[in-house]
Amino acid sequence: MVRRGAWLVLVAALTSAGVSAGQVLPPGEVLEAVTTLGDASQTYALYLPSTYTADRTWPILVGFHPGARGRAIVDTYRVAAERYGFIVVGSNNSRNGPWDISMRAATALFQDLGRRFAADGHRIYLTGHSGGSRVALQIALANPQIAGVIASSAGFPDAQPRGSVGFPVFGTAGTADFNYIELRLLERALKSPRRVVIFEGGHTLPPPDVAMQAIAWLELQAMKSGGRMKDEALVDRFWVEQEGAVAAAGETAAAVRLLRAMADDFRTLRDVKAIERRASDLARRKDIKRALARERDDDDKEVAALDSFARYQAGLTDGAQRMQSLRDLKALLAELHTQATAADASPERARARRVLRVVTMGPAGGTEDADLRDLLQQYRLPVQGPAGR
Numbered sequence: 001m002v003r004r005g006a007w008l009v010l011v012a013a014l015t016s017a018g019v020s021a022g023q024v025l026p027p028g029e030v031l032e033a034v035t036t037l038g039d040a041s042q043t044y045a046l047y048l049p050s051t052y053t054a055d056r057t058w059p060i061l062v063g064f065h066p067g068a069r070g071r072a073i074v075d076t077y078r079v080a081a082e083r084y085g086f087i088v089v090g091s092n093n094s095r096n097g098p099w100d101i102s103m104r105a106a107t108a109l110f111q112d113l114g115r116r117f118a119a120d121g122h123r124i125y126l127t128g129h130s131g132g133s134r135v136a137l138q139i140a141l142a143n144p145q146i147a148g149v150i151a152s153s154a155g156f157p158d159a160q161p162r163g164s165v166g167f168p169v170f171g172t173a174g175t176a177d178f179n180y181i182e183l184r185l186l187e188r189a190l191k192s193p194r195r196v197v198i199f200e201g202g203h204t205l206p207p208p209d210v211a212m213q214a215i216a217w218l219e220l221q222a223m224k225s226g227g228r229m230k231d232e233a234l235v236d237r238f239w240v241e242q243e244g245a246v247a248a249a250g251e252t253a254a255a256v257r258l259l260r261a262m263a264d265d266f267r268t269l270r271d272v273k274a275i276e277r278r279a280s281d282l283a284r285r286k287d288i289k290r291a292l293a294r295e296r297d298d299d300d301k302e303v304a305a306l307d308s309f310a311r312y313q314a315g316l317t318d319g320a321q322r323m324q325s326l327r328d329l330k331a332l333l334a335e336l337h338t339q340a341t342a343a344d345a346s347p348e349r350a351r352a353r354r355v356l357r358v359v360t361m362g363p364a365g366g367t368e369d370a371d372l373r374d375l376l377q378q379y380r381l382p383v384q385g386p387a388g389r
Contacts, residue, residue, distance in 0.1 A: 025116070027052040030078060032071050033092060036112035043092040044109055045070035047078045048117075049085050059123035059222075060087040061150075061215075062109065064102065064132030068095035073127065076205045080215035086125075087117055096131040099138075106139060122227050123147050125218060129205050130154050130179070140167050147227055150214045153203050155182045161189035168193040168221040170214045174201035175350060178357035181302045188299075193221055195261055216241075217265065224268050235269050242266075253291035256283045298347050305355045308332055316369055326371055333359075333379040340381060356381050 025031060028050030033043040052058065061081065063073030070090030081088040093105035113119060127150035128136035138157045140146040148168040155171070156162060159182060169190060173183040175198060187196035195217055197210050206214065216238055222228040223235065242262045249255035259279035263272040282288055309332060315325030339352035360380040367373050 028082075030071070030074055034089075034112075036108040037115055038111050039104075039108040041093070042105055042108035042112075043070070044112075045074040045090040045092060047074050047081055047088045049082050049087070051085065052087070054118045057118045057120035057123075058085060058087050059125065059147075059218075059228075060089070060113065060117070060119040061125045061127055062113070062136075063088065063090040063126070064094040064106070064128035064135040065090060066096040066129060066131035068092055072205060073129070073132075076208075076211050077127070077215065079208060080212045083212070084215050084219055086215065087113075087119060089113065094132060094135055102135045106135070121145065123222060125149065127214075128152065128154075130203065134159075137169075141165065147225075148218045148221055150206075150218070151183070151186075152205055153177050153179050153183070155179075155186045161185045163189055164192040165190070166192070168218065170194070170217050171196035172206040172210055172214065173198055174204060175199070176202040176353060178203060178354050178361060180354050181299060181306070184299050185303070193224075193264070195265070220265055220269070230269070235266075239266065239270060251282060251285075251288070253288050253295060256288060256292060294347075298351060302351050302355060305332070305336065305351075306358060309355075309359050313372065316372060326375070329372065329375055333375055337379045337381075353381060 025034065025046065025048060027048040029047075031046040034046050036042040036044070049058070061077055063070065063077070065073050068091070070092040073090030074088050077086070077088045080086070089109065091102075091105045091109050093108075094102040122145075124145055125148045126136035126140055126146060128134070129152040131154065133149075133151040133154040134157045136149050137151060137155065140149045141156070144166055146167045148170070151169055151171045153173050169186070169192075171183045171186055171194065173180045173196070177183075180198070183196050183198075187194055197206070197213060199207055199210050201207065205211075219228070219234065220238055223230045242258065242265070246255050246258045246262065249258055256279050259275055259282070263275045263279065266272050266275075283292065309329070312325045312328045312332065315321040315328075318325075333356070336352045336356050339348050340356050342349045356379060360376045367376070
C-alpha cells in the first residue's frame with residue numbers, strides 16, 4: 001500500500017491550478033485519448049458537456065479502471081454527465097498492479113485537469129471499477145477535498161468496512177459479483193452518507209440507469225452539504241423518482257430498504273417523517289420482518305463461508321493440521337459446488353457461486369500450494385463474461 005501522504009498531493013494539483021490557454025477540446029464528444037501536458041506517456045478519455053465553457057466552474061468525475069480502459073468509465077457516465085453538467089474523465093494508464101502505476105497516472109491526470117479545465121474545486125468526484133474503485137477510495141481517504149465517490153464492484157483499499165468517512169459513497173455491485181458481499185458489508189457498516197445499489201448482473205460497471213442514479217444521488221448530497229445551490233425543481237424530480245421506485249417495489253423488504261434510503265437522502269431537504277413511518281410500519285409486518293432477517297442471515301452465511309475458507313487455508317501451513325485442513329477445504333468446496341450448480345435459481349445458489357468465484361479467482365487462486373491449487377481447479381466455475389465493461 002502506498003502511504004497516505006504520497007496520495008495527498010494529487011487533488012491539490014487540480015484545485016490550485018488555473019486554466020491555461022492551449023488546445024481547445026470539443027465539448028459534447030467522447031475523446032478516447034487526451035495526452036497529458038506534463039507526461040506524454042499518460043492519456044485519458046474525456047467527455048465535456050455540450051454546454052461546457054471556461055467562464056464558470058463545473059463538477060468533475062475522475063475515473064479509474066482495473067484494465068486501464070478510461071473509455072469504459074466515460075461511456076458509463078457520459079449520458080448522466082451531459083444531463084447534470086459534469087466533466088467526466090477516465091485514466092488510460094491506471095490499472096491493477098503496483099500502486100505506483102496508479103499513483104503516477106493519477107498525479108499526471110490531476111495536474112493536467114487543473115491546467116485545462118474550469119473544474120469546481122468543491123465538487124471533485126472520483127469513481128472506479130473493481131481495483132479502480134480501490135484507487136478512487138484510496139485517493140478520497142487521503143484528500144479532504146473529495147466531494148464523493150462512486151465505488152463499482154469493490155470497496156476500500158484494504159477491503160475492510162469503515163464506520164464513517166468524510167465523503168459520500170455510492171456503491172454498486174451485480175447480484176453475481178464476487179465482491180457483492182463486500183459492498184453489502186460496506187453499506188451495513190457506514191454511518192456517514194452512503195447508498196449501495198445492487199443490480200442484476202456480474203462484476204461489471206453499473207448499467208445506464210444505475211449510473212444515472214449515482215450522479216443524481218451525488219447532486220442531492222451536494223445540495224445537502226451546500227456544495228451546490230439548492231434546486232427545488234430538481235429535488236422534486238428526485239423525490240418523485242424515488243417514490244416511483246418504492247411504489248414499484250410493493251409491500252416488500254425491498255420497499256423498506258428504499259424508504260429508509262429515501263429518508264436518509266432527503267433529510268434536511270424535505271420533511272421525511274412520513275417516509276420514516278412508512279418504513280417502520282412495513283418493517284414491523286411479520287412477513288417483511290422475516291424477509292429482512294433472512295437477507296441479513298444470507299449475508300452472514302456468505303461471510304461465514306469465506307471466513308471458513310480462510311481459516312482452513314491458514315491451517316495448510318501447520319504440519320499437524322494440514323491433512324485435516326485439506327479435508328475441510330474439500331468438503332467446503334464440494335458443498336459450495338453442489339449448491340452453485342443446482343438447477344433452480346435461489347439465494348443459496350447465488351451465494352455459493354459468489355463464494356466459489358472469490359476463493360478460486362482471488363489471491364488463493366494463484367497459490368503455490370499444489371494440493372490447494374488442484375482443489376481450486378477441480379471446483380472452479382466457468383468464467384462468465386469479462387471482468388468489467
